[in-house]
Structure formats: C-alpha cells, structure tokens
Amino acid sequence: MAKLLKSLFAVFFIAFVAVVTWGNLSLPQKHWIMDKVGLDFDRVKPAQTETERPHSPLSEVKEVISNLMSSDTNQALQNLSRTFEQHALPNLCVKTTTRSINDVDKTSIFRWTDENGQVHFSDSRPKQQTSQDMTTHYASAKQYFRMKLESPEQGVPTLLGEQLQRDVNAIYSFLSDRLSPSYLRQVDLNLKVFNTASGFEDYRKIHAPSLNSVAGFYTSRNNEAVVMQQRHDQQTRAIARHEATHVINAGLFGRSPIWFNEGIAEYFESYSYAELKNRITPAKRYHLNHLTALLEHNQLPTLQDYLQLSEKEWRAREQQTMYGMAWSVMFVLLEHQAGEQFVAKLMAQMAEHPCQAIDPIAFWQQHYPGGLTAFEHKWRTMLLANR
Numbered sequence: 001m002a003k004l005l006k007s008l009f010a011v012f013f014i015a016f017v018a019v020v021t022w023g024n025l026s027l028p029q030k031h032w033i034m035d036k037v038g039l040d041f042d043r044v045k046p047a048q049t050e051t052e053r054p055h056s057p058l059s060e061v062k063e064v065i066s067n068l069m070s071s072d073t074n075q076a077l078q079n080l081s082r083t084f085e086q087h088a089l090p091n092l093c094v095k096t097t098t099r100s101i102n103d104v105d106k107t108s109i110f111r112w113t114d115e116n117g118q119v120h121f122s123d124s125r126p127k128q129q130t131s132q133d134m135t136t137h138y139a140s141a142k143q144y145f146r147m148k149l150e151s152p153e154q155g156v157p158t159l160l161g162e163q164l165q166r167d168v169n170a171i172y173s174f175l176s177d178r179l180s181p182s183y184l185r186q187v188d189l190n191l192k193v194f195n196t197a198s199g200f201e202d203y204r205k206i207h208a209p210s211l212n213s214v215a216g217f218y219t220s221r222n223n224e225a226v227v228m229q230q231r232h233d234q235q236t237r238a239i240a241r242h243e244a245t246h247v248i249n250a251g252l253f254g255r256s257p258i259w260f261n262e263g264i265a266e267y268f269e270s271y272s273y274a275e276l277k278n279r280i281t282p283a284k285r286y287h288l289n290h291l292t293a294l295l296e297h298n299q300l301p302t303l304q305d306y307l308q309l310s311e312k313e314w315r316a317r318e319q320q321t322m323y324g325m326a327w328s329v330m331f332v333l334l335e336h337q338a339g340e341q342f343v344a345k346l347m348a349q350m351a352e353h354p355c356q357a358i359d360p361i362a363f364w365q366q367h368y369p370g371g372l373t374a375f376e377h378k379w380r381t382m383l384l385a386n387r
Helices: 002-024 027-036 057-069 073-081 158-176 197-207 233-253 258-269 273-277 285-296 311-316 319-333 337-352 360-367 371-385
Strands: 044-046 110-113 119-122 131-133 145-150 186-194 211-213 216-219 224-228
Touching: 145 158, 158 186, 158 233, 158 273, 186 197, 186 233, 197 224, 211 216, 216 233, 224 233, 233 258, 233 337, 258 311, 258 319, 285 319, 285 371, 311 319, 319 337, 319 371, 337 360, 360 371
Parallel strands: 145 186, 186 224
Antiparallel strands: 044 211, 110 119, 110 131, 216 224
C-alpha cells in the first residue's frame, strides 16, 4: 500500500510540475516540445491577459495529453489548432490594393537549338547562339495574381515552391470560374515561409503583435500570408492555402462574412492543385465526426442562428464547431448546381459592394431554391448520411 501511495504521489508531483512548466513556456518553446513529441502546435490564438484566458494551464495540459493518446494524429492536430484564429484585418472595410487583370508581366521567352540539335527555351537571349524570340507567341492576355514567394531564412525547396504556386493558381482559377470577368482583379500575394519557430515568432512580433500564431497568419496591411514550415510539405501547403485564400478574398471582396471567409479557406486548405482541377474533394472526416456528434445530441446550432453571428460572436464560440460549420456549409454548397449558383451570386454581391453588410437570411431566401430552410435540410441530411 505504501508503495502504491508513493507511486501515486510521484505521478501527481510530475503532473503538477508539468502543469506549472507548460503554463510558463513561451510559444516557441511550446512549439519545440510539440515538435519533439510528433505534433505540430499549430494555427492562431489571440493574445490574451490572464483574466481573459478561457483555459487554465491544467486544461491545456489535459488537452495535449488527450491529443497525444489519440490514434488519429490529424484529429489531434485539428482539435489543438482550432482553439482560436484571428487575422490582422483593417478596421475600415476596404479592399486591398489590386490591379486590372490586363496588367500582364512581360517575360521574354527565347527558343534556341544547341550544337547537338537539342531545343531549349530560356527567359534571356543566349550568347553565341542563334535564337528566336517567342515572347509574343507565349504571352498571356490576362494575369490574375502576382505571387511573391520568399523565405527569409534557409529558403524554400524548389519543389515546394512550385507546388505552392500551382495550389494558389488552382484556388484563384476555381474562384474566377464562378465570378464574372468584370469583377476579377489581379491580386498581389506575398507568401512568406519561415523555416524556424524563432524566426517566425520574431517576424510575428513585428508585423502582427496582436496575434499569438505559431503556424500561420494573414495580414491585409501588405497582402501577406506568413507560414511556418511544417515537418511535412503537405502540412505546409495546407496552411499556405488557407492563409492565401484570405489574401485573395481580401483583394476580390474586401471584408466578407466570416462564415464565408473561413469556410472557403477551410475548403481550399484540404485540396491540392490536382484535386481541385479534377474535382476530387472528399469530405473532411474530423469535421463530420464532430458535427454529427453534436447533431445526435441536439447540440448543433441552427444555420439561421449561425449565419447571423457577428465576427466577434463567432470568435467567442467553441471554435471546432464554428470552423466545422463554416467548412460544411461551403462543402455542401459547392457539391450541387443550385449551391454553386448561390455562391456565384454571393461573390458577385460582395465584389460589387465590398463594404455593404449582407443579410444572410434574406439573401438565402432570394437566391437559393426553397430558401435557407431547404438548404438546412440538405445540409443536415449530408451530416446524417456521413455518420
């Protein structure tokens, strides 16, 4: 018995030390620890005072331990990362700086053949070779975004850089296919990728001091999506797609309803260039599991209540539910023709009147067959079907 009591005391003492230690760690230190145990301490939390903090250090440690015991690493990552997200947005409702899609970068293209008969293309005229200027032949009449990808530290691997460029191109192409050409604007996307937690944190303190982000954030001040490179490229790409979508939204629509802004970012986060191009868009299982559990226990908010939440109210609610509902609304809309037509009308409204608040209930009644009631039935049916 004495041995058991000693063991219990030792466990309690270790847990107590862990709680106190965890609560006093800085974000980079927490990020380092989570890296060591194999989880990415991810996404964004708003800076809070101790009196404002919704969870005690003990609850944080319990959540981390619970996540570590989970067999589904992706589920654990999402539960940990979705505690809160906030972006540095301007107080005034204005679009970020954009240009006409007719303002095309002129890149020279030369074609030449070497002494072995091999044909080459380059963006500069080769020396000591007869070349043909192919610039006009390959020039594009339209340009939809300018992407500046950089890493202030070790650099971005070439393959990852190419993948990110293609992913962003697919996102813009997806949106532009559903938006009238008269509303299309060329967006500047500055994507900055950090290789170390310390470098990312130092940059955040300067450019987004109000945020406590350890994986990615967006600021409209300079059209910038900032990403912390993860252990796996697919995770880095997912975070980059999410944050890049916010930049594109800001350029095309200004300040959009939060359920749309976060919902479309969640949607694009999940799918690579090839998946979007081929319309391979499977449902997010971790969102479905959470929402169906709420539905079965009669705890799922109605869409009428959800869509009318202000951004402040949305951020104050339980974030796994808020993000899950945002994703699921966009997922259902984009899976059927009436929904896609609704999204196209919504984007046109936001592009035409970027600073005008939209009454979501009235808009649904006017532009979706059967109104919000019909859509909510379809939405809940999807959730039940995926149990």
